[in-house]
Amino acid sequence: MRLFISAMILPAMFALAPADDDYFQQRVSYKIKVDLDPTTARLSGTEAIDYYNNSPDTLHEVYFHLYFNAFQAGSYLDRQFQEEGDYSIASTSERDIGFVNIDLLKNDGAQVKDHAIDNTIMRVPLVHPLPPGDSTYFYTEFTSQIPAQGFRAARSGNHFDVAQWYPKPAVYDRYGWHIDQYLSNGEFYGEYGDFDVEITMPDSFIIAHCGTLKNEEEVFGARLPSPVGDSVIVDALKYIRADSAPAESDLQKAVTSAAQQGKGSTLQNVQNLKIWKIRASNIHDFAFCADPQFMIDICRYGDLIIKSYYTPEVIRHWQRKAVDYTRRAIRFYSESCFPWPYDQYSTVVAAVSSGGMEYPDLTMISGSYSADNPYDHDLEATIAHEVGHAWFYGILGFNETAEAFLDEGLTSFFTIKYMENHYGRFENDLTYEHRWQKELLPNGNYRNEAQTKYIEKALTGTEDPLATPSEIFRDWWSYYVSSYHKAASVYFMLQFAMGDDKFDKFIDALFQRWAFKHPYFSNFQDLAEEIHGGDLDWFFHQWFHTTWTLDYALESVRSVKADSGGWTGFNNAIRIKNNGRCIAPLKLTVYYKDTLADTLTIPVSVWQKGVDSFDTTVFFESRPSKVTIDSDLMLADINRLNNSSSHLPPVTFQFMVPKFVYPKNHIEYLVDSYRIAHRPTAWYNSVGGIKLGYAFDGAYLEYFKRLRFNAALGIQSGHFDYAAAFDNALVPSDPRFSYFVASKELEGRGRQAIGARFESLDPQDPRMTQAIFAVQRNYLFDSAYLYGDSWSPGNVVTADLSFSRRFDQRFGVIILQGSLSNTTFGSDYQFRRAAAGLAISVEGVGVGKTNLQMKLGRADGDIPSQRRFSLSTADSYDIWDSPLFRSRGTLPDRWKDDGHLFKPGGAGLSGYLRQGSSGARLISVGISNDLPSPRLPFKIPVLTRQMANIRPQFYFAGGRVWSPADTADDFLYEAGLVVTYEVPFLGLLFNECRLSLHLPLWISKPQPDEDNLEWRWAFSITS
Ligand SMILES: [Zn+2]
Incomplete structure (x- = not known):
């Protein structure tokens, strides 16, 4: 069924790219009143929807998503999981499944009885046909249960991450209805509109939510304190409970947990209820989180109020930091993409199983990002990613289900830019906590990680093209590597192909033209070409519709003494080979005795003629010591060991600090050189006595030319032990098959x-x-x-x-x-x-x-x-x-x-x-x-x-x-x-x-x- 639905809509989508003047979008306004009972994890309430038909078509039906129905045995999602050998949904207990039950449904005042529900999709026939320009009104009474683990919604104990919880009209756009079942890879696609939401819960709960709280005083007993300038108010609720305004000094310093101040248990307080009245305008989804232990940090960016909600377990990593990371991210995206358009933003610690999940002006960040992750930078990068989605999903309303490479890819690309902007690219402190580590430990960078993950996947020969609808990907790993890592690497190449200025103009134009709309890939490409002022089809075709790879090799440099217009120097015949099917403009860097001296650019037009090698002769005053292709690592070149004229491949040595000295140590595979990790070893047994030795572990990427060597000398025995092994992929295109030789005396x-x-x-x-x-x-x-x-x-x-x-x-x-x-x-x-x-x-x-x-x-x-x-x-x-x-x-x-x-x-x-x-x-x-x-x-x-x-x-x-x-x-x-x-x-x-x-x-x-x-x-x- 899922293949059928996707196959029906998607080919049509790519085939008919309508001109912008055909563009329309529907509008949906919601009034939702709901109770959340924490003892049953059930939401029950009413939803009133005004649906405006801006399409040129008369509608006879409207489809709704009932997403929580995916989390029960027999759902399309469950069937997909079982095909992949995952029985987690099938074996979920009744109490932990998810559902949305429609208890009553009315359209324009008349009860609808012939609506049809197919798992997560509900078809509602309209009482009267809905002509263009007209609107219709739905009223539903519904009950839903929050699944214990719904990936992008979840609950754990008294903590609730509530998303995809209400009946939500499917998008009707120029490609028709988007009635995709909820499956594991695809995310969401929603109509823009306004939300008036009232949530009733026991008064011990604090709710983090999209939109603006209209009755803040009623809910908190007072207005939340308002931050000044760049200050951060830490644990803002403390001031309300103490009935005092924060002193200037308190604004700047961290304080202890609010949890110690004793809040009643939920069950005892059920009779004491509180209604949270919220309004959100011009967004396409509404989510909230509830937890009685939430602490709130507040800061501002201009008029925007930024909050982080967190629980006592994550204080160490979250307090003050999470809200500040959020502000830094919002500033970055506001300056590099589009000014922030809403009143607030909330970052919330969550039980969702994905690292983080984006909603329009709220993000849920998995609590494990504090507990297990070694570096605060990972928390910061995750926040920077999810905040980025507010632009690439929230403001640009992409169809995430069909084109994840747009929302995930652009977000991943900008996350890397954010991290590079704050910490630098090559020489950065991203993986260090202490100064000494910088001298000893390998240093990762996010762009290297994206390229490495993509290249390793590409080399397995089991890739799907980027422009593959989420559910058609062969598996989750393929979806993930493509939509995040490959896509990010591809956007860096697009920036390189267009040039920085034009690329910046393009991103600017993308938001100017498509903010609060539903752009598709065809619009994205059209706009890029319009701003570029030339055809980029060669780029978009190879990177988005094929799994071709890019592999340039510097085949030879021959230098011959020569005179040129009175200058003595060298004529250098340079031959570059293209071993892959992808093409790209190239930058050559020429070094003289290892100092950088010249660069020259070979335009992509050279390769568009279909040649697989290119010769050029360039005059230099002195003999170059080395010529390198793409020394800035702009290209996702699958083999960089052949990118330089030097005879030995580039080698990087990394000291492996033993894990017991520094448990967070990790090995970084480098995209541009053979990596050799090394460390001393020590061992003891009563026969050989103390043995001291040294260990080396070399590899290109993870699977290639892996060489391990380990030698140790018995201090008392004088005996020499060694172990050596080499393994390599049998064929580069499929590292699952490898050969090895090994020898040891131990x-x-x-x-x-x-x-x-x-x-x-x-x-x-x-x-x-x-x-x-x-x-x-x-x-x-x-x-x-x-x-x-x-x-x-x-x-x-x-x-x-x-x-x-x-x-x-x-x-x-x-x-x-x-x-x-x-x-x-x-x-x-x-x-x-x-x-x-x-x-x-x-x-x-x-x-x-x-x-x-x-x-x-x-x-x-x-x-x-x-x-x-x-x-x-x-x-x-x-x-x-x-x-x-x-x-x-x-x-x-x-x-x-x-x-x-x-x-x-x-x-x-x-x-x-x-x-x-x-x-x-x-x-x-x-x-x-x-x-x-x-x-x-x-x-x-x-x-x-x-x-x-x-x-x-x-x-x-x-x-x-x-x-x-x-x-x-x-x-x-x-x-x-x-x-x-x-x-x-x-x-x-x-x-x-x-x-x-x-x-x-x-x-x-x-x-x-x-x-x-x-x-x-x-x-x-x-x-
Ligand atoms: Zn994402």
């Missing part, structure tokens, strides 16, 4: 491997798949590191195939794994080995997850110990890959010797650790169920939160590991508890962070000195 064992890998790269892929084929040699050269006889000496050379796939299902997750090994030429052992595993994880049976596991393994031939199956612990290869477990003395040996420390795996029967067993056959089954995390009877700082990191599980397992010669049938069972604690910060130091206490309290075959039921324990550390 703590007494060595491995060389060569192979190929397939791996899903889309982080959202519900069918995450990995397949690896490798030929590898493993060998033991120093048994001193081993526990027991876990490795046999000699060479083991195998060809291995392994496979894993994850299936997201309605009931939970299935993970399937398998591996096959066969020894090959050069091996001291001859054997074959096969293993398979199946894990099913089901939600909602018990308290948490219920997990089922099954494993089978079989090996035949002369099997060395490291390839035997183990009853209680992981197999030797896995153990070798784990730094903490692979060698004696990293953790005290005694823990391991007495069977209290182990790495889980094998048949999973930890109750038999002391008995130890391994063999050539394995069969095991297990079931486990989460138990509730322990809770404290009252709140103790730190401890209460740590309790949630404790996850107890009950389990039952059975299995057998044996060799064909064994005669006894020892199928063993055990049952007990596993209590896992996720240790904070441990993961920063090691790869492992989960400490598990295993309590196999009952086992079927105890040792002679044990009972079946006995206190038995062991622990493990896993990732």
